Amino acid sequence: MGLDITWAVDWTRRSAECISEHRVDLITLDREIGDGDHGENMDRGFEAVSAKLDDLAAGSVPSDVLKLVATTLISTVGGAAGPLYGTAYLKAASAVAGEASLDGRAIAALLTAGRDGIVLRGKAEAGDKTMVDAWTPAADAATAAAEAGADAAAVLDAAASAAEAGAEATEPLIARKGRASYLGERSAGHRDPGAESSALLLRAAADAARAATGA
Amino acid sequence: MKKIINDPKRVVDESVAGFALAHADLVRVDVDPIRVVRADAPIAGKVGLVSGGGSGHEPLHAGFVGFGMLDAAVPGAVFTSPTPDPILEATKAVDGGAGVLHIVKNYTGDVLNFETAADLAAAEGIEVRAVVTNDDVAVRDSLYTAGRRGVAGTVLVEKIAGAAAERGDSLEEVASVAERVNAAARSMGLALTPCVVPHAGEPSFTLAEDEIEIGIGIHGEPGRERVGLEPADRLVDRLLEPILDDLPYEAGERALLFVNGMGGTPQIELYIAYRRAAEVLTERGIHVARSLVGSYITSLEMQGMSITLLKLDDEMIELWDAPVQTAALRWGR
Numbered sequence: 001m002g003l004d005i006t007w008a009v010d011w012t013r014r015s016a017e018c019i020s021e022h023r024v025d026l027i028t029l030d031r032e033i034g035d036g037d038h039g040e041n042m043d044r045g046f047e048a049v050s051a052k053l054d055d056l057a058a059g060s061v062p063s064d065v066l067k068l069v070a071t072t073l074i075s076t077v078g079g080a081a082g083p084l085y086g087t088a089y090l091k092a093a094s095a096v097a098g099e100a101s102l103d104g105r106a107i108a109a110l111l112t113a114g115r116d117g118i119v120l121r122g123k124a125e126a127g128d129k130t131m132v133d134a135w136t137p138a139a140d141a142a143t144a145a146a147e148a149g150a151d152a153a154a155v156l157d158a159a160a161s162a163a164e165a166g167a168e169a170t171e172p173l174i175a176r177k178g179r180a181s182y183l184g185e186r187s188a189g190h191r192d193p194g195a196e197s198s199a200l201l202l203r204a205a206a207d208a209a210r211a212a213t214g215a
Numbered sequence: 216m217k218k219i220i221n222d223p224k225r226v227v228d229e230s231v232a233g234f235a236l237a238h239a240d241l242v243r244v245d246v247d248p249i250r251v252v253r254a255d256a257p258i259a260g261k262v263g264l265v266s267g268g269g270s271g272h273e274p275l276h277a278g279f280v281g282f283g284m285l286d287a288a289v290p291g292a293v294f295t296s297p298t299p300d301p302i303l304e305a306t307k308a309v310d311g312g313a314g315v316l317h318i319v320k321n322y323t324g325d326v327l328n329f330e331t332a333a334d335l336a337a338a339e340g341i342e343v344r345a346v347v348t349n350d351d352v353a354v355r356d357s358l359y360t361a362g363r364r365g366v367a368g369t370v371l372v373e374k375i376a377g378a379a380a381e382r383g384d385s386l387e388e389v390a391s392v393a394e395r396v397n398a399a400a401r402s403m404g405l406a407l408t409p410c411v412v413p414h415a416g417e418p419s420f421t422l423a424e425d426e427i428e429i430g431i432g433i434h435g436e437p438g439r440e441r442v443g444l445e446p447a448d449r450l451v452d453r454l455l456e457p458i459l460d461d462l463p464y465e466a467g468e469r470a471l472l473f474v475n476g477m478g479g480t481p482q483i484e485l486y487i488a489y490r491r492a493a494e495v496l497t498e499r500g501i502h503v504a505r506s507l508v509g510s511y512i513t514s515l516e517m518q519g520m521s522i523t524l525l526k527l528d529d530e531m532i533e534l535w536d537a538p539v540q541t542a543a544l545r546w547g548r
Binding site: 027031041075077081082083084182 | 412419432
């Protein structure tokens with residue numbers, strides 16, 4: 001069963017709830033190795049996105065929601081996260097432009113495009129202790145699941161689990177990009193806040209898919 | 216957390232509103248999205264200078280908007296880069312037909328948001344050049360990090376490039392002098408205490424009573440090492456050494472010595488530091504031709520300082536001495 005506009009809207013609402021719930025955790029992670037604004041900025045961004053969901057035109061498809069999230073995050077989040085997430089959602093929207101129902105392969109394409117967008121903008125590589133470390137395993141797991149014939153919800157579940165493992169795996173890493181990179185070896189021992197928020201968003205996508213498909 | 220604020224979410228809005236009222240002769244402030252623009256902008260035929268970044272570094276950048284310096288400043292949330300929208304609006308507001316120069320401190324967020332805004336401005340037919348400042352020598356392995364940060368040298372870039380734009384230089388020329396100043400500036404800072412971001416409500420890092428953090432940036436982020444507190448002269452030496460190692464001077468060369476307070480350090484201590492720095496430079500045969508002492512690029516209430524050394528040439532001196540009339544720097548008119 002494919003995922004449609006209801007899923008995309010639900011994903012976005014769940015993202016806003018989940019970011020709001022973890023606002024302080026993200027601030028704490030960011031204070032340890034960054035500048036302590038990640039939770040605040042993401043919460044502000046998703047609050048703004050939520051407020052705009054009701055204005056979606058009738059007949060909208062998932063890519064319209066992704067585009068709305070992209071433009072809103074770019075204009076409200078600031079910091080590095082705004083342009084990075086904005087680009088991810090924009091590229092993800094392009095990958096599934098106009099499609100009303102997304103199957104497992106489409107979801108894998110969406111996530112891969114999102115990851116490519118982040119890499120393009122931020123020029124970080126896997127292992128640099130950034131959100132790429134959540135997105136790359138997520139995109140890879142999604143692609144593998146889709147190729148094995150998994151449905152959309154199972155593809156998202158695989159992606160979310162891989163993102164969570166990826167975020168956790170940033171803990172021992174030494175940051176090579178972003179604000180944390182200035183700490184050098186002292187950045188080890190802390191989870192990257194961008195990888196953590198990425199994992200939260202992908203888990204919200206998987207939860208929304210499970211709710212939509214009744215699995 | 217003890218602060219003179221009403222609501223952590225309204226800190227930037229209310230502060231900028233106060234700034235607008237206090238300096239209505241110099242600037243106008245547009246809101247939604249928020250930006251501070253020189254009162255007489257756009258000036259036909261003059262290159263427009265736009266800078267911006269997270270708030271919490273006051274007087275940078277709004278305090279430098281006015282004659283002979285910036286045409287617009289775009290304040291983001293505390294320690295958070297502004298989004299592309301206000302940067303684009305500020306760029307449009309100061310475009311007098313000669314193009315616009317973005318002066319961007321090298322932090323990932325600032326660079327990404329200014330790049331996006333520059334793309335949007337270009338799409339609207341405005342010629343934009345960007346100079347990314349990166350004067351902080353505390354960042355050692357710039358290959359393995361986001362690169363050296365833009366810190367106090369940014370103030371000097373804004374003043375000198377602003378004077379070049381004011382005398383009628385082209386976009387190419389203003390960008391080139393800004394690049395030259397950035398390339399000749401080196402900075403390093405230290406903190407005695409952390410700072411508290413209003414919406415976080417807790418210190419950005421913790422330091423023991425007798426500990427200091429060497430090599431800090433300007434966003435309350437920790438630096439490169441922690442040492443015990445020492446006398447002022449030794450602290451100054453700790454900052455000057457890496458600066459002079461990174462950009463050596465020949466005897467007789469001229470420098471601008473800038474001792475900057477991080478927000479919570481009194482002027483009386485900054486001059487103690489200046490005294491030692493000037494002494495060290497003189498011993499090395501470096502001629503301190505110009506100086507600046509005060510809190511011009513801060514990190515909220517952080518106690519600490521940074522030292523910046525700018526290797527001067529005749530043109531830089533002429534542009535540094537040129538008149539400036541802003542809220543935070545004013546001379547010659």
